[in-house]
Amino acid sequence: MSLFPRLGMSLSALLVSVFLVIVGAPSALADPTDPDLAQSVAAHETWSNEASEISVGHVDLGPRLIDGQWRAGLRHDAEGGAVWRDPNQTVLRVSDAAIMTAPDSADYPFLSDVAGKPVHVIPQTQKPNVVWLGWNTQDPAVTATIDRGLTMRVGPVSGPGRAWLFLQSGTFGKPLLLADSGAAPGDVWIDSGTHVHANWAFSAPGAYTATVTFSGTTTAGEAVSATTTLRFAVGDSASASEALAKAAPAEAPAASASQGAAPGAPASQASGNEAASPDASQGGLPDWAFLVIVAVALLSVLVVGALVVVRARRSRAEQAAAIAEADSLLAPLPASRRGDSGEAGPASGSASNSESASAPASTTSSAGTADAPGEGESAGESGLGNGGGEQ
Structure with missing residues (x-):
């Protein structure tokens, strides 16, 4: 039986490992050697809550830990240096210079509704006169x-x-869909100390808002999160x-x-709704939940097996007792008892006959009248009656 707990633990570890590989896939597709992604984030960069609009240049969305408070x-x-701005007070302008034709390709099934049509795109690779939006987890307090x-x-x-938000590896790599406004929210795993850019595409001009949440666990085991709202003004007008x-x-x-992911939903989203994620607050199960499930399953198997064994033993004991009782009832009587009962009849009969012979010749009837039977009749009837009484 000790084999099953070890097997369960191994299976649980394998599932967790596979899941972490899958969840970590999006950040792994980004090329860490890309010189455009090389940057250094200082610990005390300025934070601004002023309303602003950004239409060109490099912008990263990311978590910060300031005075013990988590912020996105x-x-x-x-020009004067990096400044962190409150996304809820900042408009990201996606100008008409960002218009591109949506690819008409089987590699982009999620863009099938706009294939061959103009869409506004914040590109994965920086483009002049277009805002360049990515994300990073490089704040020193965060990495520590x-x-x-x-x-x-x-x-x-x-x-x-x-x-849509999608990532493309290299020039000819197939795209990986990370989020789709027509489906459930998409989850993207980001390794600590990472800087990544992806494509943000919009099918029509106008004002857009998007909720973004960063969540994870500290090295001390504390669950932390920071939520904000991205605001886009898509198009010059x-x-x-x-x-x-x-x-x-x-x-x-x-x-x-419960209705499942919509068509074209990202792979990480479709699997994340049914499988575990690194943290329970993200809609899945934490690592320890796998171990608990396996332990409960094994304990249930052990309990059921023990009940089956006990029941089988009890049934065998009851069957043996029933057989023993049946044997005792069917066993023949001892020989000595058969001899005694065989000789008792004649002896009693002789004694009754002798006593009847010496008895008086008159018998009292149930009515109280004495009749005088004949000698032969008196002796015979008296002997049967007494003989029956003796027995």
Whole structure:
């Protein structure tokens, strides 16, 4: 029986390892040697809560730990140095210079509705006169505190059209869909100390809002998270003030989760709704939950097996007792007892006859009248009656 716990533990470890590999895949597709992604984040960079609009240049979304408080901010490479801005007070302008034609290819099934049509795209590779939005987990306080990395959840998204976030490895690599406004929020695993850029595509101009949450676990085992709202003004004619005033997107009803992912949903999202994730707050199970499930299953098997064994032993004992009782009832009487009962009849009969012969010749009837039977009749009837009484 000791083989089963070891087998269960091995299976659980394998499932956790495979899951971590799958969840970590998006960040692994980014090329860490790309010189455009090489940067250094200082510990005490400025944080600004002023309303602003960014239409060009490099911007990263990422978590920060400031005075013990977790925040999600936009790190903007401004002329005077990097400044972290509150995303909820910042409009990201996606100008008409970002218009591209959506590819009409089987490699982009999630763009099938806009294939061959113009879409606004914040590109994965920097383009002049277009804002360049990525994300990083390079804040020194974050890298010193977080365990392994963080999960970035993108969604829900609200806007006049549909929006997608997808990552492409190399020039000819197939795209990996990370989030789709037409589906449930998408989760992206980001290793600690990582800087990544991806493609943000919008099917129609206008004001968009997107909820983004960074969540993870510290090296001390504490669950932490930071949530913010990204605001986009897509197109030259889109209003920045409308984007700032637009309400944060509402969460989809919980019941929709049971209906499965929509067509074209990211692989990490489709599997994440059914499998475990690095943290329970992300919609899945933590690592220790696998061990608990395996332990409970093994304990249930042991209990059922023990009950079966006890029941089998009890049934055999009851059967043996029943057989023994039946044998005792069917056993023949001893020979001595058979001899005694065989001779008792004649002896009693002789004694009765002798006593009847010496008895008086008169018998009292039930009515109290004495009759005088004949000698032969008196002797015979008296002998049968007494003989029966003796026995």
